[in-house]
Amino acid sequence: MTDTHDRIRSLVTDNTFVLFMKGNRNAPQCGFSSKVVDVLDEYLPEYVTVDVLSDPSIREGIKEFSSWPTIPQLYVKGEFIGGCDIVTEMNDSGELEEVLGTKRAALLTPDITVTEGAIKALTEFAEGEKPVVRLEVAPGWRYGMDLDEVRPSDIVVDRDDVAVVMNRKTARKVNGMTIDFVSGPEGGGFKIDNPNEPPKVQLLTVHELDRWRKEGKSFELFDVRSPAEMETASIEGAHALDDAGIELLEKLEPDTPVAFLCHHGVRSQRAAVAALKRGFKHVYNVEGGIDAWSREIDPSVPTYG
Numbered sequence: 490m491t492d493t494h495d496r497i498r499s500l501v502t503d504n505t506f507v508l509f510m511k512g513n514r515n516a517p518q519c520g521f522s523s524k525v526v527d528v529l530d531e532y533l534p535e536y537v538t539v540d541v542l543s544d545p546s547i548r549e550g551i552k553e554f555s556s557w558p559t560i561p562q563l564y565v566k567g568e569f570i571g572g573c574d575i576v577t578e579m580n581d582s583g584e585l586e587e588v589l590g591t592k593r594a595a596l597l598t599p600d601i602t603v604t605e606g607a608i609k610a611l612t613e614f615a616e617g618e619k620p621v622v623r624l625e626v627a628p629g630w631r632y633g634m635d636l637d638e639v640r641p642s643d644i645v646v647d648r649d650d651v652a653v654v655m656n657r658k659t660a661r662k663v664n665g666m667t668i669d670f671v672s673g674p675e676g677g678g679f680k681i682d683n684p685n686e687p688p689k690v691q692l693l694t695v696h697e698l699d700r701w702r703k704e705g706k707s708f709e710l711f712d713v714r715s716p717a718e719m720e721t722a723s724i725e726g727a728h729a730l731d732d733a734g735i736e737l738l739e740k741l742e743p744d745t746p747v748a749f750l751c752h753h754g755v756r757s758q759r760a761a762v763a764a765l766k767r768g769f770k771h772v773y774n775v776e777g778g779i780d781a782w783s784r785e786i787d788p789s790v791p792t793y794g
Contacts, residue, residue, distance in 0.1 A: 493550035506536035599664040693773035708746035
């Protein structure tokens, strides 16, 4: 435990603001961590977060180091401040400004584009009236939109034909967002493009994979199945995720598109998530796996149970 305490001590003394949490600033993995991130984001453009879920020794060691049993934990200039309840109370009382040494940052109205198609759909929902749309970004970058009215504390993006309203938490996450409406066989739906959203695993259909291969798109395909499975059925050019495959993966640049394949798409999803944690920005999971490839693209590839 001494080595772990030394690592923790270095983190809290070498950095002015350190939050030990579940997940990271862009993707908190528990409600308490998310709440503290929301508070700190009001004050600090930069601070260090340490994901205790990715390091069990840190997860247990920080509790002993601070003599505090829960996560998250905030340190400022090497001093332990507290967990979620204490940080929240200090924020409500105004004491947090003094501890952090900075005032709450001024929040500019975000730049949000609402396309003509989205405005038309929203106006229909509002029965011809100018729509006032409440926008919410929930944990995990899940989006919510509904017709509402302006509240006193709202941040308002007001256009001639639509108004988008939101709380401060959402406003910090949506600058540069585009809201569109895409028609479809069941009436269509809204599509949101948010440049602030961190990378996530994207689904890749076997038809898209086939097109990528035919077009010569630059990407790497990794097959996470066992050697026996790959001997039974495989896609030419796919790399086994064995020692050699892992070595190749580690040498790739973070901007390299990487796709993962298994039997049906479950094991490959786990591998894709791990690739995100390694820092890859364009990560894909082949939907349906080799089974879908056999049935929909290349019947010469055997199927197996």
